[in-house]
Amino acid sequence: MPCITCHSHVPKLNAFGEQFLSNGYRIPGRSKAPTVPASVWASGLTQNYPNDAERFKSIFNRVELISAGESDNGRISYFAEWRVVSLEFLSDMSVRDRSGRFEDLFATFALGDDLKLQIGQYRALSQIDVSRRLNLAEPIVFSTALPGESHPDPRIQSLRGFSLSGRSPSLRVSAERQGWTYAAIVPFPGEFSIPLSDEARTTASFEFEPDPKGVLLEAFFRDGVNSIGIHSFFGRNERELVGVAGQGRWKNLWFEGGIARAEFAGGSEWRYSIGFDWIPSDEIAAGMRVDQRQIAGQKAMFLPYISWQRPFGDQSAKVVFEGRLQNGRTPRWLMEIGWMF
Numbered sequence: 001m002p003c004i005t006c007h008s009h010v011p012k013l014n015a016f017g018e019q020f021l022s023n024g025y026r027i028p029g030r031s032k033a034p035t036v037p038a039s040v041w042a043s044g045l046t047q048n049y050p051n052d053a054e055r056f057k058s059i060f061n062r063v064e065l066i067s068a069g070e071s072d073n074g075r076i077s078y079f080a081e082w083r084v085v086s087l088e089f090l091s092d093m094s095v096r097d098r099s100g101r102f103e104d105l106f107a108t109f110a111l112g113d114d115l116k117l118q119i120g121q122y123r124a125l126s127q128i129d130v131s132r133r134l135n136l137a138e139p140i141v142f143s144t145a146l147p148g149e150s151h152p153d154p155r156i157q158s159l160r161g162f163s164l165s166g167r168s169p170s171l172r173v174s175a176e177r178q179g180w181t182y183a184a185i186v187p188f189p190g191e192f193s194i195p196l197s198d199e200a201r202t203t204a205s206f207e208f209e210p211d212p213k214g215v216l217l218e219a220f221f222r223d224g225v226n227s228i229g230i231h232s233f234f235g236r237n238e239r240e241l242v243g244v245a246g247q248g249r250w251k252n253l254w255f256e257g258g259i260a261r262a263e264f265a266g267g268s269e270w271r272y273s274i275g276f277d278w279i280p281s282d283e284i285a286a287g288m289r290v291d292q293r294q295i296a297g298q299k300a301m302f303l304p305y306i307s308w309q310r311p312f313g314d315q316s317a318k319v320v321f322e323g324r325l326q327n328g329r330t331p332r333w334l335m336e337i338g339w340m341f
Contacts, residue, residue, distance in 0.1 A: 003316055003340075008225075009285040010309055010316060010340065011132045012254070012277070015224035022176075024070045024077035024108060037069040042085075043318075043338035049093050053330050059095055061087045062338070064103070078107045079122075084196065086204070098204035100196035103131070103167065118172040121192045124185055125164040126174070127220040127229045128245050128256065135305035136322045136334055138165050139273035140291035141258045146239040147265065148189065148213065155205070160189045162213045162235055164243070164260075167191070169208055179223055185216040214239065225249050239264045252280050254287075270294040275303070283309050299327040315341040 003010050006017030013021065020027065045061040048054070063085035070077040081103035088096050106120025123129060130138045141164075148160025159168075169190045174183035190208035195201040213235050220229020226248040233241040243260025257274030275289025286306040292298070305322040317339055324332035 003311055004282040007282070008254075009134060009277075009279050009282055009307065010318065012134055012279075013132055013225070018222070018225060024074060024110065025068050026070055026074055038065065038067045039340065040065060041338060041340045043336050045089070045334065045336045047089055047093070047334045048330075048332060050091065050332070051330055053333070057089070057093055059087050059089070060085065061336075075110045076107060080105050082194075086200075096203055097197050097199040099200045101191060101193040101200070101204040105192050114176050116174050116176075118170075118174070121167055121169050123165050123167055124162070124170065124187055124216050124233075125218070125231060125245070126172070126181070126183055126185075127218060127222075127227055127231070128247055128258070130165045134277055134285050134287065134307050134320070135289065135303060136320055136336060137303055137324065139256075139258070139275070139289065140293060140301070141243065141260050141271045141273040144262075144271055144293065146233070146235065146241060146262055147237070149237050155203070156189070156207065156209075159191060159207055160209070160213065162187065162233060162239065164216075164231070164233075164241075168213065179221050181218070181220055181222065183218040185218070187213045187216070189213060211236075220245070225254070237264070238266075252278055254279060283311075301326045315339065
């Protein structure tokens with residue numbers, strides 16, 4: 001099936017795609033045909049230096065293997081997203097190699113008509129999955145972490161942190177009824193991986209701690225691509241977060257955002273992100289987002305972008321150009337060129 005069956009502009013889902021996902025990768029009334037449920041997403045990234053807007057560096061940042069499917073009886077579904085190549089820029093433009101880590105690796109079990117259990121590694125917030133964004137940077141309201149307990153190994157300490165868009169080994173129980181979804185998620189410190197380089201054995205080592213980070217509670221209403229909901233996280237290390245998130249569509253304009261209040265280490269702050277996408281066709285999209293944290297001296301960041309996608313049969317090319325503009329800082333410009341097949 002063509003990409004536009006499920007996507008308004010890859011990777012953003014349309015209403016059919018949302019329903020297909022909710023149904024556990026099944027289309028009611030249609031039988032499955034023998035196939036290999038696998039795809040590949042490869043990309044290269046170019047970015048300028050933090051203090052030099054005219055000096056750029058490029059890396060081959062991603063080769064991603066993706067697979068999804070469901071059992072014959074439709075009671076079990078799975079999703080796997082493995083980064084065979086995973087390179088990323090650090091703040092000083094050095095490159096970190098985390099090849100072999102899993103973005104997602106989980107199974108979902110239908111316990112009844114309305115009740116589901118999800119086990120594996122995935123993002124904590126289910127109402128809005130930021131991996132389906134059209135630009136490159138994650139919204140700050142979902143991505144900023146609440147710090148975890150200290151540990152001599154900085155990697156372990158970072159894995160103990162919690163963010164709504166962060167991926168962790170987790171358990172989720174959810175119930176759906178009359179458009180409403182209610183969910184409880186228990187994330188654990190850790191990361192699933194099969195390190196594929198010497199550096200990745202340190203930066204993307206397989207880790208798991210059995211003590212939960214806390215619990216995230218969600219309640220949201222969804223109608224097609226429109227949704228509105230609330231979420232609350234209560235965690236160890238005196239961490240709390242309460243927020244509201246929403247997304248919607250009006251003709252060719254898509255809106256998405258959220259606001260949250262976080263408390264940790266005896267302090268607190270407000271965070272918000274609000275943005276829009278203009279999608280006049282499945283091949284072109286453009287938009288902008290504003291991110292802000294309530295930190296002394298922190299200015300709002302504006303992130304304009306444009307995305308072009310060209311399908312070639314069951315393959316597709318994609319180019320994204322993004323700016324990151326913040327008062328007092330050198331403008332950052334990024335371009336990612338990808339191929340999906």
